[in-house]
Amino acid sequence: MIKFYYHPSPNPAKVALFLEETGLAYELIPVDTRKGEQHDPAFIKINPNAKTPALVDNDNIVFDSNAILLYLAEKTGKFLPADTLKARGEMYSWLMFVATGIGPYSGQAVHFKHFAPEPKDYPVTRYTFEAWRHWRIINDHLANQPYMLGSEYTLVDMAVWGWARAVPFILGNEAWEKLPNVKRLLDKINERPAAQRSEALKAQHSYKTEMDDEARKAMFPQITQ
Known part of the structure:
Protein backbone atom coordinates (compact mmCIF):
# COMPACT_ATOMS: atom_id res chain seq x y z
CA MET A 1 0.00 0.00 0.00
CA ILE A 2 1.10 3.57 -0.70
CA LYS A 3 2.38 5.52 2.30
CA PHE A 4 1.48 9.20 1.97
CA TYR A 5 3.33 11.64 4.24
CA TYR A 6 0.92 14.51 4.70
CA HIS A 7 0.47 17.92 6.26
CA PRO A 8 -2.62 20.10 5.62
CA SER A 9 -0.85 22.66 3.43
CA PRO A 10 -1.02 23.42 -0.31
CA ASN A 11 1.51 20.96 -1.72
CA PRO A 12 0.28 17.85 0.12
CA ALA A 13 -3.29 18.87 -0.75
CA LYS A 14 -2.58 18.36 -4.47
CA VAL A 15 -1.48 14.80 -3.86
CA ALA A 16 -4.38 14.08 -1.53
CA LEU A 17 -6.78 15.19 -4.24
CA PHE A 18 -5.18 12.91 -6.84
CA LEU A 19 -5.26 9.93 -4.49
CA GLU A 20 -8.90 10.53 -3.66
CA GLU A 21 -9.85 11.05 -7.30
CA THR A 22 -8.31 7.73 -8.33
CA GLY A 23 -9.34 5.70 -5.31
CA LEU A 24 -5.84 4.35 -4.82
CA ALA A 25 -5.42 2.68 -1.44
CA TYR A 26 -3.05 4.60 0.80
CA GLU A 27 -1.99 5.01 4.39
CA LEU A 28 -1.89 8.62 5.54
CA ILE A 29 1.08 9.40 7.77
CA PRO A 30 0.83 12.83 9.40
CA VAL A 31 3.90 15.05 9.56
CA ASP A 32 3.45 18.01 11.90
CA THR A 33 5.82 20.61 10.48
CA ARG A 34 5.33 23.13 13.30
CA LYS A 35 6.57 20.47 15.70
CA GLY A 36 9.57 19.83 13.46
CA GLU A 37 8.63 16.27 12.52
CA GLN A 38 9.88 16.88 8.95
CA HIS A 39 13.40 16.91 10.42
CA ASP A 40 13.15 13.43 11.94
CA PRO A 41 15.92 11.19 10.55
CA ALA A 42 13.39 8.58 9.42
CA PHE A 43 11.58 11.17 7.31
CA ILE A 44 14.82 12.67 5.97
CA LYS A 45 15.64 9.24 4.52
CA ILE A 46 12.45 9.51 2.48
CA ASN A 47 12.68 13.19 1.62
CA PRO A 48 16.15 14.72 2.06
CA ASN A 49 14.62 18.15 1.50
CA ALA A 50 12.61 17.84 4.75
CA LYS A 51 9.36 18.98 3.15
CA THR A 52 5.92 17.48 2.82
CA PRO A 53 4.56 15.67 0.93
CA ALA A 54 6.42 12.45 0.27
CA LEU A 55 5.23 9.11 -1.00
CA VAL A 56 6.48 5.55 -0.65
CA ASP A 57 5.00 3.02 -3.08
CA ASN A 58 6.53 -0.38 -2.32
CA ASP A 59 10.22 0.21 -3.13
CA ASN A 60 9.58 3.50 -4.90
CA ILE A 61 10.17 6.79 -3.08
CA VAL A 62 8.91 10.02 -4.61
CA PHE A 63 9.14 13.50 -3.13
CA ASP A 64 8.10 16.93 -4.40
CA SER A 65 4.38 17.31 -4.94
CA ASN A 66 4.55 17.83 -8.68
CA ALA A 67 6.82 14.82 -9.15
CA ILE A 68 4.34 12.78 -7.13
CA LEU A 69 1.47 13.94 -9.34
CA LEU A 70 3.35 12.84 -12.44
CA TYR A 71 4.30 9.53 -10.85
CA LEU A 72 0.73 8.76 -9.85
CA ALA A 73 -0.62 9.84 -13.22
CA GLU A 74 1.80 7.49 -14.99
CA LYS A 75 1.03 4.70 -12.50
CA THR A 76 -2.73 4.95 -13.05
CA GLY A 77 -2.92 6.36 -16.57
CA LYS A 78 -5.46 8.89 -15.27
CA PHE A 79 -5.79 12.68 -15.40
CA LEU A 80 -3.22 13.00 -18.18
CA PRO A 81 -3.78 14.78 -21.51
CA ALA A 82 -3.52 13.00 -24.85
CA ASP A 83 -0.26 11.15 -25.42
CA THR A 84 1.09 13.57 -28.00
CA LEU A 85 4.12 15.82 -27.85
CA LYS A 86 1.90 18.89 -28.16
CA ALA A 87 -0.42 17.92 -25.33
CA ARG A 88 2.34 16.66 -23.04
CA GLY A 89 4.43 19.76 -23.74
CA GLU A 90 1.55 21.96 -22.62
CA MET A 91 1.07 19.81 -19.51
CA TYR A 92 4.73 19.95 -18.52
CA SER A 93 4.86 23.70 -19.11
CA TRP A 94 1.91 24.54 -16.87
CA LEU A 95 2.81 21.99 -14.22
CA MET A 96 6.31 23.43 -13.98
CA PHE A 97 4.84 26.94 -13.95
CA VAL A 98 3.02 25.95 -10.78
CA ALA A 99 6.11 24.21 -9.41
CA THR A 100 8.60 27.00 -10.05
CA GLY A 101 6.36 30.07 -9.95
CA ILE A 102 2.99 29.79 -8.23
CA GLY A 103 4.25 27.70 -5.32
CA PRO A 104 7.53 29.46 -4.51
CA TYR A 105 6.29 33.04 -4.95
CA SER A 106 3.05 32.37 -3.10
CA GLY A 107 4.95 30.66 -0.30
CA GLN A 108 7.46 33.48 0.02
CA ALA A 109 4.70 36.09 -0.06
CA VAL A 110 3.03 34.29 2.84
CA HIS A 111 6.29 34.02 4.76
CA PHE A 112 7.27 37.66 4.50
CA LYS A 113 3.75 39.07 4.98
CA HIS A 114 2.80 36.92 7.94
CA PHE A 115 5.86 35.46 9.63
CA ALA A 116 9.16 37.21 8.85
CA PRO A 117 10.66 39.72 11.26
CA GLU A 118 11.12 43.38 10.42
CA PRO A 119 12.47 45.01 8.34
CA LYS A 120 10.60 43.36 5.49
CA ASP A 121 9.10 46.06 3.26
CA TYR A 122 11.18 45.15 0.24
CA PRO A 123 10.66 41.35 0.32
CA VAL A 124 6.94 41.80 0.95
CA THR A 125 6.72 44.08 -2.08
CA ARG A 126 8.88 41.77 -4.20
CA TYR A 127 7.12 38.51 -3.47
CA THR A 128 3.61 39.90 -3.37
CA PHE A 129 4.20 41.46 -6.80
CA GLU A 130 5.48 38.19 -8.23
CA ALA A 131 2.69 36.15 -6.65
CA TRP A 132 0.12 38.48 -8.21
CA ARG A 133 1.89 38.34 -11.56
CA HIS A 134 1.85 34.56 -11.63
CA TRP A 135 -1.76 34.26 -10.50
CA ARG A 136 -2.86 36.77 -13.15
CA ILE A 137 -1.20 34.59 -15.79
CA ILE A 138 -3.26 31.63 -14.56
CA ASN A 139 -6.40 33.77 -14.47
CA ASP A 140 -5.87 35.00 -18.04
CA HIS A 141 -5.15 31.46 -19.24
CA LEU A 142 -8.48 30.28 -17.83
CA ALA A 143 -10.48 33.09 -19.40
CA ASN A 144 -11.67 31.04 -22.39
CA GLN A 145 -11.50 27.46 -21.16
CA PRO A 146 -12.80 25.56 -18.13
CA TYR A 147 -9.56 23.82 -17.17
CA MET A 148 -5.83 24.47 -17.42
CA LEU A 149 -5.36 22.19 -20.43
CA GLY A 150 -8.66 22.94 -22.13
CA SER A 151 -11.88 21.00 -21.69
CA GLU A 152 -10.54 18.11 -19.59
CA TYR A 153 -9.77 18.04 -15.86
CA THR A 154 -6.15 16.93 -15.30
CA LEU A 155 -3.36 16.78 -12.77
CA VAL A 156 -2.47 20.39 -13.65
CA ASP A 157 -5.80 21.57 -12.27
CA MET A 158 -5.07 19.64 -9.09
CA ALA A 159 -1.72 21.39 -8.79
CA VAL A 160 -3.38 24.80 -9.19
CA TRP A 161 -6.17 23.86 -6.77
CA GLY A 162 -3.72 23.07 -3.98
CA TRP A 163 -2.51 26.66 -3.93
CA ALA A 164 -5.73 28.37 -5.06
CA ARG A 165 -7.35 27.34 -1.77
CA ALA A 166 -4.92 29.71 -0.04
CA VAL A 167 -5.20 32.71 -2.38
CA PRO A 168 -6.91 35.06 0.15
CA PHE A 169 -4.17 34.32 2.70
CA ILE A 170 -1.50 34.85 0.04
CA LEU A 171 -2.85 37.96 -1.67
CA GLY A 172 -5.59 39.35 0.58
CA ASN A 173 -9.35 39.08 0.81
CA GLU A 174 -9.87 41.21 -2.29
CA ALA A 175 -8.00 38.74 -4.51
CA TRP A 176 -11.05 36.93 -5.85
CA GLU A 177 -12.44 40.14 -7.34
CA LYS A 178 -9.34 40.31 -9.52
CA LEU A 179 -8.98 36.57 -10.19
CA PRO A 180 -12.51 35.45 -11.11
CA ASN A 181 -11.38 32.66 -13.41
CA VAL A 182 -9.15 31.13 -10.76
CA LYS A 183 -12.07 31.32 -8.33
CA ARG A 184 -14.32 29.60 -10.86
CA LEU A 185 -11.81 26.74 -11.20
CA LEU A 186 -11.47 26.48 -7.43
CA ASP A 187 -15.23 26.34 -6.93
CA LYS A 188 -15.66 23.77 -9.70
CA ILE A 189 -13.07 21.46 -8.17
CA ASN A 190 -14.42 22.02 -4.66
CA GLU A 191 -17.72 20.58 -5.83
CA ARG A 192 -16.07 17.25 -6.57
CA GLU A 199 -10.14 18.53 2.58
CA ALA A 200 -11.53 16.32 5.34
CA LEU A 201 -8.15 14.60 5.80
CA LYS A 202 -6.86 17.47 7.91
CA ALA A 203 -9.43 16.64 10.58
CA GLN A 204 -8.11 13.11 11.01
CA HIS A 205 -5.18 14.35 13.09
CA SER A 206 -4.49 17.29 15.34
CA TYR A 207 -1.82 19.54 13.83
CA LYS A 208 -0.12 22.33 15.69
CA THR A 209 -1.40 25.75 14.61
CA GLU A 210 0.53 28.10 16.91
CA MET A 211 3.51 29.90 15.42
CA ASP A 212 5.50 29.91 18.66
CA ASP A 213 9.25 29.65 19.21
CA GLU A 214 9.22 25.88 18.65
CA ALA A 215 7.41 26.30 15.33
CA ARG A 216 9.64 29.14 14.16
CA LYS A 217 12.75 27.10 14.98
CA ALA A 218 11.39 24.12 13.04
CA MET A 219 10.18 26.05 10.00
CA PHE A 220 12.44 29.12 9.84
CA PRO A 221 15.76 28.23 11.49
CA GLN A 222 17.48 31.15 9.78
CA ILE A 223 15.58 33.65 11.96
CA THR A 224 16.02 31.81 15.26
CA GLN A 225 19.78 31.25 15.27
Missing part, protein backbone atom coordinates in the same frame (compact mmCIF):
# COMPACT_ATOMS: atom_id res chain seq x y z
CA PRO A 193 -16.51 14.58 -3.87
CA ALA A 194 -12.80 13.77 -4.05
CA ALA A 195 -11.93 17.37 -3.17
CA GLN A 196 -14.27 17.27 -0.21
CA ARG A 197 -12.73 14.02 1.00
CA SER A 198 -9.22 15.40 0.61
Whole structure:
Protein backbone atom coordinates (compact mmCIF):
# COMPACT_ATOMS: atom_id res chain seq x y z
CA MET A 1 0.00 0.00 0.00
CA ILE A 2 1.10 3.57 -0.70
CA LYS A 3 2.38 5.52 2.30
CA PHE A 4 1.48 9.20 1.97
CA TYR A 5 3.33 11.64 4.24
CA TYR A 6 0.92 14.51 4.70
CA HIS A 7 0.47 17.92 6.26
CA PRO A 8 -2.62 20.10 5.62
CA SER A 9 -0.85 22.66 3.43
CA PRO A 10 -1.02 23.42 -0.31
CA ASN A 11 1.51 20.96 -1.72
CA PRO A 12 0.28 17.85 0.12
CA ALA A 13 -3.29 18.87 -0.75
CA LYS A 14 -2.58 18.36 -4.47
CA VAL A 15 -1.48 14.80 -3.86
CA ALA A 16 -4.38 14.08 -1.53
CA LEU A 17 -6.78 15.19 -4.24
CA PHE A 18 -5.18 12.91 -6.84
CA LEU A 19 -5.26 9.93 -4.49
CA GLU A 20 -8.90 10.53 -3.66
CA GLU A 21 -9.85 11.05 -7.30
CA THR A 22 -8.31 7.73 -8.33
CA GLY A 23 -9.34 5.70 -5.31
CA LEU A 24 -5.84 4.35 -4.82
CA ALA A 25 -5.42 2.68 -1.44
CA TYR A 26 -3.05 4.60 0.80
CA GLU A 27 -1.99 5.01 4.39
CA LEU A 28 -1.89 8.62 5.54
CA ILE A 29 1.08 9.40 7.77
CA PRO A 30 0.83 12.83 9.40
CA VAL A 31 3.90 15.05 9.56
CA ASP A 32 3.45 18.01 11.90
CA THR A 33 5.82 20.61 10.48
CA ARG A 34 5.33 23.13 13.30
CA LYS A 35 6.57 20.47 15.70
CA GLY A 36 9.57 19.83 13.46
CA GLU A 37 8.63 16.27 12.52
CA GLN A 38 9.88 16.88 8.95
CA HIS A 39 13.40 16.91 10.42
CA ASP A 40 13.15 13.43 11.94
CA PRO A 41 15.92 11.19 10.55
CA ALA A 42 13.39 8.58 9.42
CA PHE A 43 11.58 11.17 7.31
CA ILE A 44 14.82 12.67 5.97
CA LYS A 45 15.64 9.24 4.52
CA ILE A 46 12.45 9.51 2.48
CA ASN A 47 12.68 13.19 1.62
CA PRO A 48 16.15 14.72 2.06
CA ASN A 49 14.62 18.15 1.50
CA ALA A 50 12.61 17.84 4.75
CA LYS A 51 9.36 18.98 3.15
CA THR A 52 5.92 17.48 2.82
CA PRO A 53 4.56 15.67 0.93
CA ALA A 54 6.42 12.45 0.27
CA LEU A 55 5.23 9.11 -1.00
CA VAL A 56 6.48 5.55 -0.65
CA ASP A 57 5.00 3.02 -3.08
CA ASN A 58 6.53 -0.38 -2.32
CA ASP A 59 10.22 0.21 -3.13
CA ASN A 60 9.58 3.50 -4.90
CA ILE A 61 10.17 6.79 -3.08
CA VAL A 62 8.91 10.02 -4.61
CA PHE A 63 9.14 13.50 -3.13
CA ASP A 64 8.10 16.93 -4.40
CA SER A 65 4.38 17.31 -4.94
CA ASN A 66 4.55 17.83 -8.68
CA ALA A 67 6.82 14.82 -9.15
CA ILE A 68 4.34 12.78 -7.13
CA LEU A 69 1.47 13.94 -9.34
CA LEU A 70 3.35 12.84 -12.44
CA TYR A 71 4.30 9.53 -10.85
CA LEU A 72 0.73 8.76 -9.85
CA ALA A 73 -0.62 9.84 -13.22
CA GLU A 74 1.80 7.49 -14.99
CA LYS A 75 1.03 4.70 -12.50
CA THR A 76 -2.73 4.95 -13.05
CA GLY A 77 -2.92 6.36 -16.57
CA LYS A 78 -5.46 8.89 -15.27
CA PHE A 79 -5.79 12.68 -15.40
CA LEU A 80 -3.22 13.00 -18.18
CA PRO A 81 -3.78 14.78 -21.51
CA ALA A 82 -3.52 13.00 -24.85
CA ASP A 83 -0.26 11.15 -25.42
CA THR A 84 1.09 13.57 -28.00
CA LEU A 85 4.12 15.82 -27.85
CA LYS A 86 1.90 18.89 -28.16
CA ALA A 87 -0.42 17.92 -25.33
CA ARG A 88 2.34 16.66 -23.04
CA GLY A 89 4.43 19.76 -23.74
CA GLU A 90 1.55 21.96 -22.62
CA MET A 91 1.07 19.81 -19.51
CA TYR A 92 4.73 19.95 -18.52
CA SER A 93 4.86 23.70 -19.11
CA TRP A 94 1.91 24.54 -16.87
CA LEU A 95 2.81 21.99 -14.22
CA MET A 96 6.31 23.43 -13.98
CA PHE A 97 4.84 26.94 -13.95
CA VAL A 98 3.02 25.95 -10.78
CA ALA A 99 6.11 24.21 -9.41
CA THR A 100 8.60 27.00 -10.05
CA GLY A 101 6.36 30.07 -9.95
CA ILE A 102 2.99 29.79 -8.23
CA GLY A 103 4.25 27.70 -5.32
CA PRO A 104 7.53 29.46 -4.51
CA TYR A 105 6.29 33.04 -4.95
CA SER A 106 3.05 32.37 -3.10
CA GLY A 107 4.95 30.66 -0.30
CA GLN A 108 7.46 33.48 0.02
CA ALA A 109 4.70 36.09 -0.06
CA VAL A 110 3.03 34.29 2.84
CA HIS A 111 6.29 34.02 4.76
CA PHE A 112 7.27 37.66 4.50
CA LYS A 113 3.75 39.07 4.98
CA HIS A 114 2.80 36.92 7.94
CA PHE A 115 5.86 35.46 9.63
CA ALA A 116 9.16 37.21 8.85
CA PRO A 117 10.66 39.72 11.26
CA GLU A 118 11.12 43.38 10.42
CA PRO A 119 12.47 45.01 8.34
CA LYS A 120 10.60 43.36 5.49
CA ASP A 121 9.10 46.06 3.26
CA TYR A 122 11.18 45.15 0.24
CA PRO A 123 10.66 41.35 0.32
CA VAL A 124 6.94 41.80 0.95
CA THR A 125 6.72 44.08 -2.08
CA ARG A 126 8.88 41.77 -4.20
CA TYR A 127 7.12 38.51 -3.47
CA THR A 128 3.61 39.90 -3.37
CA PHE A 129 4.20 41.46 -6.80
CA GLU A 130 5.48 38.19 -8.23
CA ALA A 131 2.69 36.15 -6.65
CA TRP A 132 0.12 38.48 -8.21
CA ARG A 133 1.89 38.34 -11.56
CA HIS A 134 1.85 34.56 -11.63
CA TRP A 135 -1.76 34.26 -10.50
CA ARG A 136 -2.86 36.77 -13.15
CA ILE A 137 -1.20 34.59 -15.79
CA ILE A 138 -3.26 31.63 -14.56
CA ASN A 139 -6.40 33.77 -14.47
CA ASP A 140 -5.87 35.00 -18.04
CA HIS A 141 -5.15 31.46 -19.24
CA LEU A 142 -8.48 30.28 -17.83
CA ALA A 143 -10.48 33.09 -19.40
CA ASN A 144 -11.67 31.04 -22.39
CA GLN A 145 -11.50 27.46 -21.16
CA PRO A 146 -12.80 25.56 -18.13
CA TYR A 147 -9.56 23.82 -17.17
CA MET A 148 -5.83 24.47 -17.42
CA LEU A 149 -5.36 22.19 -20.43
CA GLY A 150 -8.66 22.94 -22.13
CA SER A 151 -11.88 21.00 -21.69
CA GLU A 152 -10.54 18.11 -19.59
CA TYR A 153 -9.77 18.04 -15.86
CA THR A 154 -6.15 16.93 -15.30
CA LEU A 155 -3.36 16.78 -12.77
CA VAL A 156 -2.47 20.39 -13.65
CA ASP A 157 -5.80 21.57 -12.27
CA MET A 158 -5.07 19.64 -9.09
CA ALA A 159 -1.72 21.39 -8.79
CA VAL A 160 -3.38 24.80 -9.19
CA TRP A 161 -6.17 23.86 -6.77
CA GLY A 162 -3.72 23.07 -3.98
CA TRP A 163 -2.51 26.66 -3.93
CA ALA A 164 -5.73 28.37 -5.06
CA ARG A 165 -7.35 27.34 -1.77
CA ALA A 166 -4.92 29.71 -0.04
CA VAL A 167 -5.20 32.71 -2.38
CA PRO A 168 -6.91 35.06 0.15
CA PHE A 169 -4.17 34.32 2.70
CA ILE A 170 -1.50 34.85 0.04
CA LEU A 171 -2.85 37.96 -1.67
CA GLY A 172 -5.59 39.35 0.58
CA ASN A 173 -9.35 39.08 0.81
CA GLU A 174 -9.87 41.21 -2.29
CA ALA A 175 -8.00 38.74 -4.51
CA TRP A 176 -11.05 36.93 -5.85
CA GLU A 177 -12.44 40.14 -7.34
CA LYS A 178 -9.34 40.31 -9.52
CA LEU A 179 -8.98 36.57 -10.19
CA PRO A 180 -12.51 35.45 -11.11
CA ASN A 181 -11.38 32.66 -13.41
CA VAL A 182 -9.15 31.13 -10.76
CA LYS A 183 -12.07 31.32 -8.33
CA ARG A 184 -14.32 29.60 -10.86
CA LEU A 185 -11.81 26.74 -11.20
CA LEU A 186 -11.47 26.48 -7.43
CA ASP A 187 -15.23 26.34 -6.93
CA LYS A 188 -15.66 23.77 -9.70
CA ILE A 189 -13.07 21.46 -8.17
CA ASN A 190 -14.42 22.02 -4.66
CA GLU A 191 -17.72 20.58 -5.83
CA ARG A 192 -16.07 17.25 -6.57
CA PRO A 193 -16.51 14.58 -3.87
CA ALA A 194 -12.80 13.77 -4.05
CA ALA A 195 -11.93 17.37 -3.17
CA GLN A 196 -14.27 17.27 -0.21
CA ARG A 197 -12.73 14.02 1.00
CA SER A 198 -9.22 15.40 0.61
CA GLU A 199 -10.14 18.53 2.58
CA ALA A 200 -11.53 16.32 5.34
CA LEU A 201 -8.15 14.60 5.80
CA LYS A 202 -6.86 17.47 7.91
CA ALA A 203 -9.43 16.64 10.58
CA GLN A 204 -8.11 13.11 11.01
CA HIS A 205 -5.18 14.35 13.09
CA SER A 206 -4.49 17.29 15.34
CA TYR A 207 -1.82 19.54 13.83
CA LYS A 208 -0.12 22.33 15.69
CA THR A 209 -1.40 25.75 14.61
CA GLU A 210 0.53 28.10 16.91
CA MET A 211 3.51 29.90 15.42
CA ASP A 212 5.50 29.91 18.66
CA ASP A 213 9.25 29.65 19.21
CA GLU A 214 9.22 25.88 18.65
CA ALA A 215 7.41 26.30 15.33
CA ARG A 216 9.64 29.14 14.16
CA LYS A 217 12.75 27.10 14.98
CA ALA A 218 11.39 24.12 13.04
CA MET A 219 10.18 26.05 10.00
CA PHE A 220 12.44 29.12 9.84
CA PRO A 221 15.76 28.23 11.49
CA GLN A 222 17.48 31.15 9.78
CA ILE A 223 15.58 33.65 11.96
CA THR A 224 16.02 31.81 15.26
CA GLN A 225 19.78 31.25 15.27
